[in-house]
Amino acid sequence: MDLGEIFAYAFVQRAMLAGALIAAVSALLGLFLVLRRFSLIGDGLAHTTFGSVAVVLLVGVSPFYVTLAALPLVMVSSLAIYKLTSSKKINADAAIGIVSSLGIAAGITLSSLSGGFNVDLFSYLFGNILTVNRTELVLSMIVFAVVAAVVFYYYDDLFAVTFDQELARSMGVQTERLNVILFLLTAVSAVLAMKVAGIMLVSALLILPALTALQLSVGFRTTMIAATGFAVGAVFCGILFAFVLNLPAGAMIVVFNAVFLLLVFGIRRLFAGHG
Amino acid sequence: MPVIRVENLTFRYNGTEVINEIGFTVERGVYLAVVGPNGSGKSTLVKNILGILKPEKGRVELFGRRLEDFSSWEKIGYLPQRLSGLNIHFPGTVAEIVQMGLPKKDPALLSDTLDMMAIGHLGRRLIGDLSYGEQQRVMLARALIRRPELLIFDEPTTALDPETRDVFYALTQKLNRQEGTTVALVTHDSGVVGQYAQHLLYLDKKVIFSGTFRDFCASADMTGFFGATSQHIICHQHDSTGSGR
Numbered sequence: 471m472d473l474g475e476i477f478a479y480a481f482v483q484r485a486m487l488a489g490a491l492i493a494a495v496s497a498l499l500g501l502f503l504v505l506r507r508f509s510l511i512g513d514g515l516a517h518t519t520f521g522s523v524a525v526v527l528l529v530g531v532s533p534f535y536v537t538l539a540a541l542p543l544v545m546v547s548s549l550a551i552y553k554l555t556s557s558k559k560i561n562a563d564a565a566i567g568i569v570s571s572l573g574i575a576a577g578i579t580l581s582s583l584s585g586g587f588n589v590d591l592f593s594y595l596f597g598n599i600l601t602v603n604r605t606e607l608v609l610s611m612i613v614f615a616v617v618a619a620v621v622f623y624y625y626d627d628l629f630a631v632t633f634d635q636e637l638a639r640s641m642g643v644q645t646e647r648l649n650v651i652l653f654l655l656t657a658v659s660a661v662l663a664m665k666v667a668g669i670m671l672v673s674a675l676l677i678l679p680a681l682t683a684l685q686l687s688v689g690f691r692t693t694m695i696a697a698t699g700f701a702v703g704a705v706f707c708g709i710l711f712a713f714v715l716n717l718p719a720g721a722m723i724v725v726f727n728a729v730f731l732l733l734v735f736g737i738r739r740l741f742a743g744h745g
Numbered sequence: 746m747p748v749i750r751v752e753n754l755t756f757r758y759n760g761t762e763v764i765n766e767i768g769f770t771v772e773r774g775v776y777l778a779v780v781g782p783n784g785s786g787k788s789t790l791v792k793n794i795l796g797i798l799k800p801e802k803g804r805v806e807l808f809g810r811r812l813e814d815f816s817s818w819e820k821i822g823y824l825p826q827r828l829s830g831l832n833i834h835f836p837g838t839v840a841e842i843v844q845m846g847l848p849k850k851d852p853a854l855l856s857d858t859l860d861m862m863a864i865g866h867l868g869r870r871l872i873g874d875l876s877y878g879e880q881q882r883v884m885l886a887r888a889l890i891r892r893p894e895l896l897i898f899d900e901p902t903t904a905l906d907p908e909t910r911d912v913f914y915a916l917t918q919k920l921n922r923q924e925g926t927t928v929a930l931v932t933h934d935s936g937v938v939g940q941y942a943q944h945l946l947y948l949d950k951k952v953i954f955s956g957t958f959r960d961f962c963a964s965a966d967m968t969g970f971f972g973a974t975s976q977h978i979i980c981h982q983h984d985s986t987g988s989g990r
């Protein structure tokens with residue numbers, strides 16, 4: 471089977487487009503989160519997504535709209551992590567741990583109430599970008615447009631807040647509003663990323679492209695563009711290899727993200743050694 | 746119209762009083778030194794003035810406007826004691842950081858400002874790759890690039906070598922005297938107080954002294970508070986510079 475044949479399938483086209491958009495969104499937001507030491511928020515929100523999906527499945531929402539229906543609960547959880555951290559008495563990792571464990575506990579309890587784990591819930595645990603539906607594709611496009619617009623419009627403010635929150639505040643940046651926007655968008659991104667990589671691997675989409683781009687030691691804007699490029703590249707390579715080798719697409723996307731990181735890290739070490 | 750007006754400012758942290766009913770004003774063109782022992786609330790005061798912390802009660806005005814309504818932040822250049830959350834992996838170049846918040850990037854202005862702090866050669870380096878002293882110079886350049894009307898420095902020279910420190914203070918003095926820039930400087934360095942600042946605010950959770958340096962040196966109350974020797978040391982340094990304020 472050649473590349474032309476693979477790309478001729480409508481579901482592959484949908485998967486590539488949705489995957490690329492979601493990966494780009496995750497990478498853009500991931501850079502800010504990693505630098506602010508919120509790397510594991512993806513894990514926390516993914517676990518909450520598990521609980522939220524269990525809620526939506528329990529109340530009998532059509533599988534077609536599960537992603538959409540799970541959003542509000544995950545957004546509330548994201549804000550809860552932010553608020554817990556803002557109190558200054560709870561560190562980011564602990565706040566994520568609290569929300570994460572509650573999400574898992576809710577998921578398990580509700581699954582039990584609905585007669586045990588079912589196939590639908592398991593499909594969200596491991597994700598499958600190849601089954602992305604039209605609603606999710608449209609949602610990905612909307613979210614990408616919103617995130618790109620927010621990053622473009624608030625670039626200077628996001629830069630300042632990521633560099634140093636107190637300094638940003640002294641420059642008149644509305645840090646509270648910006649943080650709420652960032653955490654809400656992260657929630658949306660985590661729910662969408664669940665479709666690409668599954669709940670188990672959501673944080674990889676947020677963390678790995680950012681870490682890979684950071685290895686380049688270039689300026690902030692270039693790092694952001696590079697992270698997006700690595701993320702989209704990993705989606706294309708991952709889906710392609712998954713299709714050809716009949717392997718899970720989500721896992722392959724994450725594997726390619728990790729390969730890019732190792733490659734860039736290795737090349738950088740090589741050049742540093744010769745410097 | 747004062748550049749800074751503080752009225753009855755009180756701030757508590759976890760129930761512990763850090764500053765209590767502080768009030769003072771800073772007029773335009775003044776070079777003010779804010780001094781006091783460790784834990785006296787100097788940095789907390791600065792953070793309350795800049796809206797970084799929210800006071801329990803009291804009022805702050807900047808350039809005649811209540812802090813809540815103030816929006817001309819380009820008039821203020823601030824250098825914190827240390828960056829609260831600098832991630833050494835932050836991929837910002839020196840040029841990006843110095844120009845942070847500038848509405849329009851200006852290469853000539855950037856170049857002048859970097860040269861002023863003797864870091865013109867570091868423009869493309871990442872902030873995390875620099876020494877602490879170099880980072881401090883970058884942050885000074887950032888505070889100065891907008892040519893602000895009010896400069897607020899919180900222990901600005903702790904990481905600087907003596908030579909750069911002298912350059913820094915000479916620069917602040919020049920900005921203050923020639924361009925009328927108001928300077929509020931939190932410092933432990935009594936020599937600096939005597940040499941550069943015309944006004945002194947002595948804090949120890951509340952205002953112990955607020956006034957001109959001359960008044961401080963002549964004050965019998967302050968002699969009683971500090972002891973004659975300490976007061977004499979500070980005021981003698983002032984005299985020895987011959988700045989005669």
